[in-house]
Amino acid sequence: MTLVDHAAEHRTGRGGVAALYAGNARAVMYRGWRATRSTNWLVMMSGLFEPIFYLLSLGVGLGALVGTVTVDGREVEYAAYIAPALLAVAAMNGAIYDSTWNVFFKIRFAKLYEGMLATSLGPLDVALGEISLALLRGGLYAAGFMVVMQALGLALSWWALLAIPAVLLIAFGFASFGMAVTSYMKSFQQMDWINFVLLPMFLFSATFYPLSVYPEWLQVVIQALPLWHGVELVRGLTTGAVDPGMLWHVLYYAVMIAVGLVFTTKRLRALFLD
Amino acid sequence: MIVAQGLVKRYGAFAAVDGISFEVAPGESFGLLGPNGAGKSTTMRMVGAVSSRSGGELKILGLDPDRHGPDIRSQLGVVPQADNLDTELRVRENLLVYGRYFGLPRRVVAERADELLSFAQLEDRAAAKVDALSGGMKRRLTIARALINDPRILLLDEPTTGLDPQARHILWDRLFRLKEQGKTLVLTTHYMDEAEQLCDRIVVVDKGSIMAEGTPAELIRRYSSREVLELRFGSDRNHEVAQALQGRGDRIEVLPDRILVYTADGEQELERVSEAGLHPITSLVRRSSLEDVFLRLTGRSLIE
Numbered sequence A: 001m002t003l004v005d006h007a008a009e010h011r012t013g014r015g016g017v018a019a020l021y022a023g024n025a026r027a028v029m030y031r032g033w034r035a036t037r038s039t040n041w042l043v044m045m046s047g048l049f050e051p052i053f054y055l056l057s058l059g060v061g062l063g064a065l066v067g068t069v070t071v072d073g074r075e076v077e078y079a080a081y082i083a084p085a086l087l088a089v090a091a092m093n094g095a096i097y098d099s100t101w102n103v104f105f106k107i108r109f110a111k112l113y114e115g116m117l118a119t120s121l122g123p124l125d126v127a128l129g130e131i132s133l134a135l136l137r138g139g140l141y142a143a144g145f146m147v148v149m150q151a152l153g154l155a156l157s158w159w160a161l162l163a164i165p166a167v168l169l170i171a172f173g174f175a176s177f178g179m180a181v182t183s184y185m186k187s188f189q190q191m192d193w194i195n196f197v198l199l200p201m202f203l204f205s206a207t208f209y210p211l212s213v214y215p216e217w218l219q220v221v222i223q224a225l226p227l228w229h230g231v232e233l234v235r236g237l238t239t240g241a242v243d244p245g246m247l248w249h250v251l252y253y254a255v256m257i258a259v260g261l262v263f264t265t266k267r268l269r270a271l272f273l274d
Numbered sequence B: 001m002i003v004a005q006g007l008v009k010r011y012g013a014f015a016a017v018d019g020i021s022f023e024v025a026p027g028e029s030f031g032l033l034g035p036n037g038a039g040k041s042t043t044m045r046m047v048g049a050v051s052s053r054s055g056g057e058l059k060i061l062g063l064d065p066d067r068h069g070p071d072i073r074s075q076l077g078v079v080p081q082a083d084n085l086d087t088e089l090r091v092r093e094n095l096l097v098y099g100r101y102f103g104l105p106r107r108v109v110a111e112r113a114d115e116l117l118s119f120a121q122l123e124d125r126a127a128a129k130v131d132a133l134s135g136g137m138k139r140r141l142t143i144a145r146a147l148i149n150d151p152r153i154l155l156l157d158e159p160t161t162g163l164d165p166q167a168r169h170i171l172w173d174r175l176f177r178l179k180e181q182g183k184t185l186v187l188t189t190h191y192m193d194e195a196e197q198l199c200d201r202i203v204v205v206d207k208g209s210i211m212a213e214g215t216p217a218e219l220i221r222r223y224s225s226r227e228v229l230e231l232r233f234g235s236d237r238n239h240e241v242a243q244a245l246q247g248r249g250d251r252i253e254v255l256p257d258r259i260l261v262y263t264a265d266g267e268q269e270l271e272r273v274s275e276a277g278l279h280p281i282t283s284l285v286r287r288s289s290l291e292d293v294f295l296r297l298t299g300r301s302l303i304e
């Protein structure tokens, strides 16, 4: 008994899990929902238009020149090739929008979390609540994008239905990891580094052409980055090129979510419960 | 309600709070009084279970904040030194949402929010944006918010700093009502008059340590005289005249802009000063206050 107590104490520092989590992340989401009602929906949805514009310009425009691409031994139209990648990007954009700049502002300027953590909420409640909100926005973007895909006839397989939980997973991963990274950021300059990483990741993660065009070493780098896993996962589902190896992508995101949650919680505690 | 023994908070090698001890009884209104950087806010944050202590013992409602932070916080109302209202929400929403943070049911929160809006005299501002409120209104809203969970202890860190006199009096009146209702109040302040108005008992803190403790009246009796004669001779003559005044009253204190003579009878002392051929530009006889106590204890004025 004493031994167990001791172990728990050691793992979470003082106070055990009860000091970190009150099981009330939903109050944090409720706050987010009320705050969102007063924001501009058009601005909020702008992150959805970006992948749609890419799909229309590159998929339709460039697609006329490119013709078809081979996925897993099958020929698919170029637009159908990039659409799933852009779907993953839509989920990422939504999740990042909320979990980086918005969170940065709340930590550094609005003192929102300071207020929250003076109540019975714990840092894990705050982390989970905020990340869930970001996840929802990612899910919303992705749903919007899927409607466009469907309308253009770019979802080629029944597996595409599974793309819905897949994009939620992707959004969850980016939201969790994004908030963790943001919580360590101190200045606007550091925040700009996030964009600096996101743009090349967006362009190079087998989004617009297969990974095989790169030299070996670059392939390895890209395969270590999260977006590539998301792109591969969603592309497999929407084109019907499904194989068990895709579970690795799922595992990648599970780890990303867990790491993000742990570091966000730690960091919130260090910042506001010092 | 609160027991602190040898409480210490260190930031690196620097001790912001350096071994302070005090107790607060149920229904009591307790004040921490001290200048900038005394360690008041740091103490309040430890009592509020949002900052861990570096040493000493601390029990709040019988619980150790290191192990029972959320339990303790659920029974506290906190008014931080700097307002941290949610500016993305409207006035009433601030109360609703804050109540939800404590896991209270929606209906209970809605009921209390309306009561508290009227307590804070903000009913007609319920739908206003927070940024549109005046400083005094924001402060009242912050106090209302701190009461949403019906706390057993209310922690107020400089509740009226930066407010104009009228806004301060409105706020004092609200806090006095809470005191009458039997809430335990812990407050910090720079202002002696505030401590005299609101506190049953105070500790004077300076550089992380307690300099004195007692009721406002006790402290004045112990560390000051009944009356104070304030004399202004103009800053250049102050020092020179101070020599001539040496030995008058119980004690004199020379400040850059005036000289204070501590005495039981200020009028009589003033007469004697004029008889001695010293004619101040202005003079004032007033009752001794906690400000004088602080000056006596630390040799410094409270507000620098």
Ligand SMILES: Nc1ncnc2c1ncn2[C@@H]1O[C@H](COP(=O)(O)OP(=O)(O)OP(=O)(O)O)[C@@H](O)[C@H]1O
Residues within 6 Å of the ligand: B011, B016, B034, B035, B036, B037, B038, B039, B040, B041, B042, B043, B081
């Ligand atoms: N997070 C921190 N890191 C380092 N030093 C700190 C920190 N917080 C407070 N201090 C220092 O501790 C001392 C006490 O600060 P505190 O805020 O408790 O004073 P205070 O009595 O509330 O003053 P004020 O009247 O200005 O609010 C100050 O010297 C301050 O610089």
Ligand SMILES: [Mg+2]
Residues within 6 Å of the ligand: B040, B041, B042, B081, B157
């Ligand atoms: Mg302070």
